[in-house]
Amino acid sequence: MTDRWTDERLDRFAATTERNLVELQRSMTGMTNALVAMAQTQIEIMQRIDETQAEVKGLQTENRRILDHLFGLGSE
Numbered sequence: 001m002t003d004r005w006t007d008e009r010l011d012r013f014a015a016t017t018e019r020n021l022v023e024l025q026r027s028m029t030g031m032t033n034a035l036v037a038m039a040q041t042q043i044e045i046m047q048r049i050d051e052t053q054a055e056v057k058g059l060q061t062e063n064r065r066i067l068d069h070l071f072g073l074g075s076e
Helices: 007-070
Strands: none
16 A cells, blocks of 8 residues: 655655754754864864974973083083
8 A cells, every 4th residue: 555645744744854954954063063173172282292392302402402511512
């Protein structure tokens, strides 16, 4: 037996489809916002890593100069 697509059934189908599309759009917007936030966090973390690496390089240079001075290896 094949059900007939009456106007009422088509209206219900259209309404359900519309609700599903609206919910899907909300979900997609939420996921997009979450991805943007994660990307921003990742950028901030990478910037902090770069800053920390620069600080470490500076400390290494400073330590090398101090050791050179202590052991008389520096240019006088």
